Amino acid sequence: MKLSDTVWGALLLALALAVLWNVQSFPRIPGQNIGPAAFPGLLAVLLGGCAIALIVRGVRHSARHGAQHVTLGQWLGSLHHVGNFLLTIAVLAFYIVAANTLGFIVCAVLILCALFLKLGVKVALAIPIAFVTAFVIHLIFYKMLRVTLPWGVLPVLY
Amino acid sequence: MDAYLQALRLVFDPYVLTVILCSAVYGLIVGCIPGLTATMATALLVPVTFFMPPVPAVATIVTATAMAIFSGDIPGALLRIPGTPASAAYTDEAYAMTLKGQAGLALGAGLWFSAVGGLFGTIVMIFMAPSLAEIALNFSSFEYFWLVLLGLAGAVFIGSASILKACISLLLGLLIACIGLENPGGHPRFTFGVDELLSGVNLIPMMVGMFAVSEILRYMVNLEPPAKIADTQVGSIFKGMWTLTVKYRWSLLRGSALGTVIGIQPGSGADMASWMSYAMSKRFSKEPEKFGTGHVEGIIESGAANNSSLAGAWIPALVFGIPGDSITAIAIGVLYIKGLNPGPTIFVNNPQSVYAIFLVFVIANLIMLPLGWLTIKAAKNVLRVPRKILMPIILTFCIVGSFAINNSLFGVGLILFFGVLAFVLEENGFPTAPAILGVVLGTMLEENFITSMIKSDGDVSRFFTRPIAGGLAIATIVILFWPVGAWLVQRLRPVRSP
Numbered sequence: 001m002k003l004s005d006t007v008w009g010a011l012l013l014a015l016a017l018a019v020l021w022n023v024q025s026f027p028r029i030p031g032q033n034i035g036p037a038a039f040p041g042l043l044a045v046l047l048g049g050c051a052i053a054l055i056v057r058g059v060r061h062s063a064r065h066g067a068q069h070v071t072l073g074q075w076l077g078s079l080h081h082v083g084n085f086l087l088t089i090a091v092l093a094f095y096i097v098a099a100n101t102l103g104f105i106v107c108a109v110l111i112l113c114a115l116f117l118k119l120g121v122k123v124a125l126a127i128p129i130a131f132v133t134a135f136v137i138h139l140i141f142y143k144m145l146r147v148t149l150p151w152g153v154l155p156v157l158y
Numbered sequence: 159m160d161a162y163l164q165a166l167r168l169v170f171d172p173y174v175l176t177v178i179l180c181s182a183v184y185g186l187i188v189g190c191i192p193g194l195t196a197t198m199a200t201a202l203l204v205p206v207t208f209f210m211p212p213v214p215a216v217a218t219i220v221t222a223t224a225m226a227i228f229s230g231d232i233p234g235a236l237l238r239i240p241g242t243p244a245s246a247a248y249t250d251e252a253y254a255m256t257l258k259g260q261a262g263l264a265l266g267a268g269l270w271f272s273a274v275g276g277l278f279g280t281i282v283m284i285f286m287a288p289s290l291a292e293i294a295l296n297f298s299s300f301e302y303f304w305l306v307l308l309g310l311a312g313a314v315f316i317g318s319a320s321i322l323k324a325c326i327s328l329l330l331g332l333l334i335a336c337i338g339l340e341n342p343g344g345h346p347r348f349t350f351g352v353d354e355l356l357s358g359v360n361l362i363p364m365m366v367g368m369f370a371v372s373e374i375l376r377y378m379v380n381l382e383p384p385a386k387i388a389d390t391q392v393g394s395i396f397k398g399m400w401t402l403t404v405k406y407r408w409s410l411l412r413g414s415a416l417g418t419v420i421g422i423q424p425g426s427g428a429d430m431a432s433w434m435s436y437a438m439s440k441r442f443s444k445e446p447e448k449f450g451t452g453h454v455e456g457i458i459e460s461g462a463a464n465n466s467s468l469a470g471a472w473i474p475a476l477v478f479g480i481p482g483d484s485i486t487a488i489a490i491g492v493l494y495i496k497g498l499n500p501g502p503t504i505f506v507n508n509p510q511s512v513y514a515i516f517l518v519f520v521i522a523n524l525i526m527l528p529l530g531w532l533t534i535k536a537a538k539n540v541l542r543v544p545r546k547i548l549m550p551i552i553l554t555f556c557i558v559g560s561f562a563i564n565n566s567l568f569g570v571g572l573i574l575f576f577g578v579l580a581f582v583l584e585e586n587g588f589p590t591a592p593a594i595l596g597v598v599l600g601t602m603l604e605e606n607f608i609t610s611m612i613k614s615d616g617d618v619s620r621f622f623t624r625p626i627a628g629g630l631a632i633a634t635i636v637i638l639f640w641p642v643g644a645w646l647v648q649r650l651r652p653v654r655s656p
């Protein structure tokens with residue numbers, strides 16, 4: 001999805017103003033003219049400047065070529081690809097929510113199977129690859145690199 | 159002379175050589191895995207070094223870090239996931255080469271020039287350590303401010319079509335770096351009440367999200383995705399390297415020299431060296447328009463720079479006990495534990511150990527060539543796996559890598575957020591590399607800016623009056639305003655009708 005320069009400029013200007021408004025509440029360092037608000041404040045001013053430049057560019061562009069503020073990407077017309085996109089986001093969200101309860105291995109197998117099947121990998125291939133990958137990654141990170149990946153519903157195997 | 163012979167005997171001991179070999183393999187593997195950095199490789203090694211005599215203990219760290227910094231290039235080139243932040247600067251370039259069927263050249267250049275850069279840094283360290291460290295100590299917050307700004311000015315050049323959009327991306331990165339407690343007032347900024355954000359946005363999940371997750375999302379919505387990343391085979395890895403060395407000798411020299419200098423500065427390491435020299439490479443290149451399309455020149459220069467900075471960082475560490483980067487900060491601890499107290503006296507009391515460390519650097523950079531070759535040969539098989547199988551597996555690695563940073567699911571949330579953000583930004587023509595650089599350098603820029611302002615009591619002229627600071631200021635301003643000026647001239651010039 002493409003937004004025009006004017007829309008981006010407006011969004012960024014809003015962000016810059018929000019930052020400027022927010023830094024007003026930061027405390028000062030006693031006895032100094034400069035504090036935690038100075039640097040983000042300066043950045044927000046620069047960002048605001050860039051945003052205005054972007055708006056000017058966008059307005060000039062639409063004066064010449066007609067105003068089209070939102071252009072939908074081709075993939076947004078294909079249900080299959082929108083599904084792919086949403087599934088990728090959904091599996092990451094699923095991991096965040098379920099990892100501690102279900103454990104890494106169960107989550108990884110489910111995530112891998114879901115993605116493999118959605119991308120058209122055959123079931124007979126998808127399931128064994130998902131299991132092997134999940135176990136190998138777990139072994140490398142849990143055993144060799146001491147990352148405390150959660151076991152969840154599974155008993156501690158090694 | 160006696161000390162040299164003793165150093166030779168200390169290093170060419172079967173035990174020490176075995177240790178070097180094992181830590182080389184370990185470094186190569188850790189560097190390859192996204193989310194695990196060279197610093198983390200060092201930290202994980204510390205407990206192992208407890209049981210070793212001083213020279214092999216230091217050798218493990220030196221070897222593992224040199225290998226990790228090189229092997230971070232491999233997943234960057236093959237999958238667009240930089241293994242370590244030091245490879246992030248030229249990940250897009252190397253991946254573009256892979257897509258063009260030049261994976262062998264990209265990886266070969268990464269390997270060959272990493273080794274050459276590493277050897278350059280080592281030679282500088284051997285001959286000029288004390289005098290260089292002396293100069294580095296004269297740098298104050300004013301000089302650092304300009305140095306960091308110089309690095310940021312380079313970001314505007316990094317493969318971006320629109321300078322304005324690159325500037326915006328950089329400013330967004332700098333704003334992200336403002337998040338958290340780490341600021342002059344110790345005040346929690348932009349944390350939205352989330353405890354995890356108090357320590358700021360960690361660079362690794364952000365990088366994994368912006369590079370890898372956004373790449374996966376792009377694959378997912380690609381209407382006609384190629385079945386494999388690249389159909390061509392990875393060719394001979396070392397073929398043509400000598401020609402490249404001769405052709406780009408000045409790039410190589412510039413990258414190695416800049417890397418060593420950046421390494422010597424306390425607080426800046428391989429990450430900054432590689433970004434700065436990539437930008438510098440584009441600035442001085444005869445063919446800057448080729449950058450970003452799969453051009454080897456930038457990889458040569460910054461590949462050499464990030465490895466030479468490793469040796470550079472050891473200079474102040476050995477001479478003064480001041481770490482040049484986060485890796486030497488850990489290494490200094492190991493030196494103390496082993497009774498090799500760093501400082502000027504180490505050259506008098508323990509010359510054989512210092513020479514042994516130098517030798518280890520040379521050996522590490524030399525064995526990088528055969529071991530790196532083997533690693534590339536093994537890793538290239540990844541390209542044969544169909545993408546519909548590879549992409550979900552990469553996503554799983556991203557999840558684990560981002561979790562491993564703090565053992566927290568918050569990291570997984572970050573890769574999701576930054577993955578979608580980078581996807582949207584790139585769809586709209588905003589380059590993501592400047593945003594990452596903004597986060598790499600943001601904290602340092604603010605710290606040096608505020609410290610300088612407090613020291614000078616708000617007097618801005620002090621940024622220009624110190625001799626080194628003045629020189630750096632001029633360099634920065636020229637580089638910063640060159641493209642802006644050129645852009646303005648181009649904009650203001652009336653468009654002639656044909």
